[in-house]
Amino acid sequence: MAATAKSLSAYYTALRMILDNTDQFYLLNEQLYAKPYPSENREQVKKTEAELEERVELASDFSTLSGNFGKLTGSTAPADVAASASKLEGEVETLASVKASSVEQGALKAALQTLTTAAKEHKEREAAKAMDDAVKGLSDLFAKEAEVWNSAEMVYSTIGSTLAGNLVDGNATDNAALLKVALDPFGLSPSTASADLNAQLAPLAKQQIAAKKSAMDSDYLQASNAMATSLDEMSQRIHTVAEDKPMAFRSAPLSVSTVEKWTSQIMSTGSTNTTATAPAQPASKPAR
Amino acid sequence: MANALIEVQTTFLSLDSQYAMLRAACKTDRDRAALAAKYAAAQKNYQTTLNQMLKDDDTQVAALAKQLKAANAVVNHATQEMGDISKVIDDLATAIDLGSKLIACV
Numbered sequence: 578m579a580a581t582a583k584s585l586s587a588y589y590t591a592l593r594m595i596l597d598n599t600d601q602f603y604l605l606n607e608q609l610y611a612k613p614y615p616s617e618n619r620e621q622v623k624k625t626e627a628e629l630e631e632r633v634e635l636a637s638d639f640s641t642l643s644g645n646f647g648k649l650t651g652s653t654a655p656a657d658v659a660a661s662a663s664k665l666e667g668e669v670e671t672l673a674s675v676k677a678s679s680v681e682q683g684a685l686k687a688a689l690q691t692l693t694t695a696a697k698e699h700k701e702r703e704a705a706k707a708m709d710d711a712v713k714g715l716s717d718l719f720a721k722e723a724e725v726w727n728s729a730e731m732v733y734s735t736i737g738s739t740l741a742g743n744l745v746d747g748n749a750t751d752n753a754a755l756l757k758v759a760l761d762p763f764g765l766s767p768s769t770a771s772a773d774l775n776a777q778l779a780p781l782a783k784q785q786i787a788a789k790k791s792a793m794d795s796d797y798l799q800a801s802n803a804m805a806t807s808l809d810e811m812s813q814r815i816h817t818v819a820e821d822k823p824m825a826f827r828s829a830p831l832s833v834s835t836v837e838k839w840t841s842q843i844m845s846t847g848s849t850n851t852t853a854t855a856p857a858q859p860a861s862k863p864a865r
Numbered sequence: 866m867a868n869a870l871i872e873v874q875t876t877f878l879s880l881d882s883q884y885a886m887l888r889a890a891c892k893t894d895r896d897r898a899a900l901a902a903k904y905a906a907a908q909k910n911y912q913t914t915l916n917q918m919l920k921d922d923d924t925q926v927a928a929l930a931k932q933l934k935a936a937n938a939v940v941n942h943a944t945q946e947m948g949d950i951s952k953v954i955d956d957l958a959t960a961i962d963l964g965s966k967l968i969a970c971v
Contacts, residue, residue, distance in 0.1 A: 603908075611897075612884055613905040621912035628919040631926055638933040645940045707939035711932040718925055725918050728874050732911070735878045743885060 578815075581807045582643035584836040585719075586636040588804050589629060591843040592726055595733045596626050602736045610743060625729070639715060646704055705818035712815050716808035723801060730797045738790040745782045752778035755785065800839030803832035870914050877911040880904055 600622050606612035744750055753770035755778050760767055770778065810832075880887075884904060891897045 707936040
């Protein structure tokens with residue numbers, strides 16, 4: 578559960594970075610390619626970011642809840658109770674040789690067992706019941722909003738890849754980086770490409786942009802599906818505990834690692850908020 | 866609503882990807898201004914629809930935040946009670962231990 582809470586928080590944070598980067602793309606497009614980005618449109622983007630911020634807070638509350646539930650189910654309290662009850666039962670046995678009858682011993686033992694069982698299981702179930710609806714609500718909200726976030730990611734990758742392609746067309750990139758694959762094995766580095774070489778490599782640069790864009794979309798969809806699966810699985814586990822039996826397994830859902838992989842990719846390519854210093858004007862000035 | 870989002874997204878992304886070509890085809894400033902206005906409107910439609918869909922969820926988000934906080938209070942309470950029960954049993958064990966020693970002395 579802690580792993581899922583952590584993933585959800587990271588997932589929403591990565592989405593927030595995607596929105597922030599989209600805002601930066603719009604600003605660059607306006608500056609370089611005369612694509613308007615009126616302030617009222619920017620306000621809408623900021624509104625989306627504010628909505629997302631609420632989801633980040635929800636994920637944070639969920640993380641706190643997860644931590645507290647972990648204290649309950651993972652604490653030594655149940656073990657302490659069991660150890661104490663066992664000790665107590667031993668003490669009851671010593672009474673046998675003195676005054677207490679076997680009936681009294683049996684009653685006391687039964688009471689101790691009930692108390693121990695209640696302590697070990699009842700609280701976990703009680704807590705799980707409290708969490709059941711909340712976690713299901715979180716899982717439902719995530720599923721309901723999936724299309725919104727899918728769209729935000731698609732717009733981010735498409736606007737970004739078109740912008741990158743325009744920069745390649747405008748000779749604003751150093752395409753010699755594509756030569757690394759041929760030179761690295763021999764311990765050599767590419768020099769700054771001449772205008773001719775840059776132009777020759779432009780089609781490959783655009784192929785790379787297209788391939789990376791497809792990979793970004795695919796990785797995101799896998800992460801989004803994995804997040805939904807993790808939330809659903811966790812909701813079912815908690816529901817099981819809340820309904821009748823103790824949680825039988827507590828390992829992190831496998832799908833969490835897929836989410837972590839995507840969020841770390843996004844965070845590593847995150848915005849640096851340097852729009853104020855736009856890249857150098859392309860050699861051949863783009864249509865403006 | 867989801868279909869509406871896909872529609873406005875498609876329009877906006879299509880215009881964005883063809884913008885350079887369309888702009889190059891514009892012969893007058895008036896044409897360029899008209900194209901820019903269309904682009905701004907398509908961008909606004911998309912961003913507004915996105916927010917409208919999220920705004921519809923505001924009540925759900927607020928209710929969920931309340932639920933999570935309430936659940937957290939219950940779990941916290943249960944955790945504290947669990948600790949108390951352990952202590953009570955320990956105290957009982959000590960009392961019975963003392964009791965049995967006392968009885969043994971009688």
